[in-house]
Amino acid sequence: MEYSSAQLVWYALLATLGTWLVTALGAALVVFTKRMSRAYLDASLGFAAGVMIAASFWSLLRPAIEMSEHLGAWKFAPALVGFLAGAVALWGVDRLLPHLHPGMVAAEGIKTPWQRSTLLVLAVTLHNIPEGLAVGVAFGATAHAADPSAQLGAAVALAIGIGLQNFPEGTAVALPLRREGMSRAKAFWYGQLSGLVEPVAGVLGAAGVLLVRPVLPYALAFAAGAMIFVVVEELLPEAQRGNVDLATMSLIGGFATMMTLDVALG
Numbered sequence: 001m002e003y004s005s006a007q008l009v010w011y012a013l014l015a016t017l018g019t020w021l022v023t024a025l026g027a028a029l030v031v032f033t034k035r036m037s038r039a040y041l042d043a044s045l046g047f048a049a050g051v052m053i054a055a056s057f058w059s060l061l062r063p064a065i066e067m068s069e070h071l072g073a074w075k076f077a078p079a080l081v082g083f084l085a086g087a088v089a090l091w092g093v094d095r096l097l098p099h100l101h102p103g104m105v106a107a108e109g110i111k112t113p114w115q116r117s118t119l120l121v122l123a124v125t126l127h128n129i130p131e132g133l134a135v136g137v138a139f140g141a142t143a144h145a146a147d148p149s150a151q152l153g154a155a156v157a158l159a160i161g162i163g164l165q166n167f168p169e170g171t172a173v174a175l176p177l178r179r180e181g182m183s184r185a186k187a188f189w190y191g192q193l194s195g196l197v198e199p200v201a202g203v204l205g206a207a208g209v210l211l212v213r214p215v216l217p218y219a220l221a222f223a224a225g226a227m228i229f230v231v232v233e234e235l236l237p238e239a240q241r242g243n244v245d246l247a248t249m250s251l252i253g254g255f256a257t258m259m260t261l262d263v264a265l266g
Contacts, residue, residue, distance in 0.1 A: 001149055003142055005210045009203060011152075012139035015159035016132050016202030020195040022163040023128075026170025027191025031184050036175040038242045044168030045239035046247035049231045050254025051165045052131075056224035058262040059138055059158040063151070064217035064224075067144070082218035086225025090130065094233060097126060124173050124194040127234065130226030131162045132198030136205025137219045143210055154266030161258040166195060 003011075061079055068075040138155035145151035174191030178184065205223070209216045239247035 003148060003152065005143060005207075008139050008142055008210060009206045011155070012136040012202045012206035013199055015139065015156070016135050016199040019131070019135065019159060019163040019166050019198050020192070023166040023170040023195030023198075024188075024192035026167035026172075027174040027188050029171050030174035030178045030187045030191065033175070035179075036171060039246060040168070041172065042239050042242040042247040043250040044165075044172065045235045046250030047254035047257075048165035048168065049235040049239065050251040050256070051161045051258045052227045052231050052235070052254075053251075054255040054258035054262070055134065055158050055161055056227050058259055059154055059161075059266075060134060060220045060224035060227075063138075063141060063145075063154070064220040067141075067217045067220075078217035079221040082221025083225035083228075085218070086130070086222035086227075087229045088225075089222070090126075090226045090229040091233075093126060093129075094229075097122060121173060121190050121194050123234075124169050125197050127169065127230050128166075128195055128197050129201050130223055130230060131166075132201030133205040134223035134227060135159045135162055135198070136202035136207075137209050137216075137223050139202075140206035140209035141216055141220060144213055144216055150266050154262055157258075157261035157265040160265075161261055162198075164257065165254065166198075170195060 061083065064079040064082065065075055068078045071077060135155065135158055138158050139152070142148050142151040142155060170191045173194050174187045177187040177190055182190075205219065209219050239251075
């Protein structure tokens with residue numbers, strides 16, 4: 001079955017609106033509590049890392065390599081270039097954009113007088129950009145896939161995986177804001193706001209690869225590189241500061257969940 005460009009962009013929008021909604025649901029926990037246990041945070045970070053690592057290979061790098069078969073021995077080149085470009089791009093953004101991760105005292109990026117609430121939202125927003133981009137590119141890739149139905153299934157699996165790990169991300173923004181004295185309504189608003197970048201990135205990613213077919217394997221790998229950077233730079237170090245065993249087993253669970261989703265649906 002073939003899908004039109006308009007359909008795929010629409011699907012990407014719906015999928016990333018879904019991932020944003022899960023972020024909002026996670027932020028909604030602030031209505032009932034303003035505490036987040038260290039065990040919950042460690043498990044959430046580990047699970048998110050596992051999902052993103054698995055998605056980077058199964059949903060992004062593997063398709064990028066398969067789409068470059070015509071290059072023969074150099075079929076790895078687009079995936080390699082895109083992957084490195086994605087990691088370097090996120091490194092540059094991480095160095096420049098002021099942001100503050102939950103549980104940390106010192107902000108990263110250039111010095112700024114911005115409030116802690118703004119910096120916390122920016123930190124999770126930074127994580128959500130490559131996630132939304134990855135989902136959008138995966139849906140856009142359906143138009144050029146040898147098996148469109150399988151690729152669409154893989155894109156749906158990716159959206160589900162990203163959505164699952166977005167729940168604790170919403171919580172991780174809203175609860176610290178609540179603890180700092182913000183009202184429940186405001187803490188929820190800023191918590192869900194961090195996920196709104198995903199629909200924007202998703203639509204841009206889908207439209208970009210639909211308009212420019214040759215960039216598709218590079219775009220898939222770019223999203224993978226950006227996500228792996230987030231995992232290694234932010235998620236794993238924070239998770240390893242608490243219950244190491246819990247974070248590690250949660251990572252294994254996240255990887256297994258994402259791998260199963262991709263194989264079953266793709």
